[in-house]
Amino acid sequence: MWRETLILTKRSLLVTLRNPFSFIPNLIISVFFLLVYTSGLSGISSLPQFGGVDYLNFILPVSIVSGAVGGAGGAGQALVKDIESGYFARLLLTPVSRTAIVLGPMLAGMLQLFVQTLLIFGMGFLLGLSIPAGSAGFFLTIVLALGFGLAFAGYSVGVALKTRNAQAAQAGTLLFFPLIFLSTTFVPKELIEAEWLKIAATLNPTTYIMEGMRAVLLRETIDWSVYTQGVLVAAVLSLAMVVFAALNARGALKK
Amino acid sequence: MIEVEQLTKEYNGKKVVDQISFHVKKGEIFAFLGPNGAGKSTTVQMLTTLIAVSSGHATINQYDIERDQKNVRLQIGVALQETGIDNDLTGQELLVLQGKLFGFSQEKAVERAHELLELVGLAADGKRRSGTYSGGMKRRLDLALTLVHQPTVLFLDEPTTGLDPASRLQIWTEVRRLNEEYGTTIFLTTQYLEEADQLADRIAIINDGKLIAEGTAAELKAMNGAERIEVVLEDQSASEAFRAAFSGRIEKEIVLLPSAGTETLKQVVRYLDDHHLTARSLVVKQPSLDDVFIQLTGQAYKEDK
Structure with a gap:
């Protein structure tokens, strides 16, 4: 199965590269977020609840996660395109396992987000980012970004297979808003005043991903328990999405 | 080679394919004939593992289409109605x-790709994106993709629908060649009576999800009786006596007479001579699948052009 997954991932990446407009806008948006947030909001990090951390380090995970949520829609869009061209049916007619067929575009989506995360970091370094925990903080953030990217690419692939409709798959990315805004996106949990928002942030898996990244980005000592929570959330979500997508692969023919 | 028992597909309580049973022998060209919406594509999608079966079962080369899908997929090559090209x-x-x-290994796959590009006449276009191909070229590439793993059974879902007559003949030639040279068993669906008649060893007629007849073209036609002679007389007042002499029937101005070959034809010509009658037209009609369809369903056969 891994050989086929690799072959199909390569194919998805090739298709992505041949359609640059499928990823360039999202790339620009996440860099834009980073720029706007740091220059517009950095003053609030002087509040005591921030404990003297740099706001750039605090907001960097938001840029990474919003890039992942926005960009993962691409994997679903590519899949709808395959269903509409009839190519997905051709893939279903090969002896390759259904899991490999859905993992291909998911992994390609994940790798796309990996490159995007590197670019966001690059932009961050240009803005003067320094990571107190050193390269460990950098790599651990990347790992979490990959996990979350896989989960979200899986979500968009699953929705595409379930609905087989470009508009519906696009609408699925509307999940972006609750995931990003009902979380500890801009301020730490202690600063959220509305009780309902606190509850939403606690239920929102994105919170654990962003907190996990902050656990390795903000201070010299890494908060392993928070980081592990993030990794677990990403792993469980990814697995659930792979299963969801694979189960919906059969019969995903053009309507 | 293909054994189908009581195969049924239901969508929202409606039986799109309703308990069909048939078998296709090894090396045969089998045509699934029926008008638009009869359930042909749904049957192909079930047999090729693309959609789940509601009830009944089927095997391809002894492999069950629900329980042994991987092996089924290794046996079959499938060209669906719409091409499957990225x-x-x-x-x-x-x-x-x-x-x-x-x-296949990388080398083997490349070698096979060259072979097939040559075979379908796309050798010069292999390095161009398929998005730039014409409709005909895409069809040929699609066929090549279907043949990559040298399937023993080929499913062709309406391979000639919407093609011009020349391209249709080209496909017929290709289908016959695959069948004769490689012994490939071929299951094709078509809404063209002539295509089934010309190409298939055996034909199954499907209408409204139900299989209504099965046999060779000759057997099916025989169900509707032998050939007949159709005559239109210049002087139509003589039609009735003419009809009675050969115990035929009249449809509008045409006198239809049952025929038993050239002997009947001779008698008809002699009768016309003897009675000094002139025929505006005189044709010997072979029984057609069209007639079979009308007889079985009570409705005229409609091809979707």
């Missing part, structure tokens, strides 16, 4: 990829 990749890339997904 426009962003080149013909060559698609063929190599297809080979690798069927377990």
Whole structure:
């Protein structure tokens, strides 16, 4: 199965590269977020609840996660395109396992987000980012970004297979808003005043991903328990999405 | 080779395919004939593992289409009604990829891709993105993709629908060649009576999800009686006596007479001579599948052009 997954991932990446407009806008948006947030909001990090951390380090995970949520829609869009061209049916007619067929575009989506995360970091370094925990903080953030990217690419692939409709798959990315805004996106949990928002942030898996990244980005000592929570959330979500997508692969023919 | 028992597909309580049973022998060209919406494509999608079966079962080369899907897929090549081509990749890339997904090594896949590009006459276009191909070229690439793993059974879902007569003949030739040279068993669906008649060893007629007849073209036609002679007389007042002499029937101005070959024809001509009658037209009609369809369903056969 891994050989086929690799072959199909390569194919998805090739298709992505041949359609640059499928990823360039999202790339620009996440860099834009980073720029706007740091220059517009950095003053609030002087509040005591921030404990003297740099706001750039605090907001960097938001840029990474919003890039992942926005960009993962691409994997679903590519899949709808395959269903509409009839190519997905051709893939279903090969002896390759259904899991490999859905993992291909998911992994390609994940790798796309990996490159995007590197670019966001690059932009961050240009803005003067320094990571107190050193390269460990950098790599651990990347790992979490990959996990979350896989989960979200899986979500968009699953929705595409379930609905087989470009508009519906696009609408699925509307999940972006609750995931990003009902979380500890801009301020730490202690600063959220509305009780309902606190509850939403606690239920929102994105919170654990962003907190996990902050656990390795903000201070010299890494908060392993928070980081592990993030990794677990990403792993469980990814697995659930792979299963969801694979189960919906059969019969995903053009309507 | 293909054994189908009581196969049924239901969508929202409506039986699109209703308990059909048939078998296709090894090396045969089997045509599934029926008008638009009869359930042909749904049957192909079930037999090729693309959609789940509601009830009944089927095997291909002894492999069960629900329980042994991987082996079924290794046996079959499928060209669906609409081509399955990724426009962003080149013909060559698609063929190599297809080979690798069927377990070929890189070298073997490349070799097979070249062979097939040659075979379908796309050797000069293999390095271009398939999105730039014409409709006819896409059809040929699609056929090549279907043949990569040398399937023993080929499913062709309406391979000539919407094609011009010349391209249709080209496909017929190709289908016969695959059948004769490689002994490939072929299951094709068609809404063209003539196509089934010309191409298939055996035909099953499907209408409204139900299989209504099965046999060779000759057997099916025999169900509707032998050939007949159709005459239109210049002087139509003589039609009735003419009809009675040969115990035929009249439809509008045409006198239809049952025929038993050239002997009847001689008698008809002699009768016309003897009675000094002139025929405006005189045709010997072979029984057609059209007649079979009308007889079985009570409705005229409609081809969707």
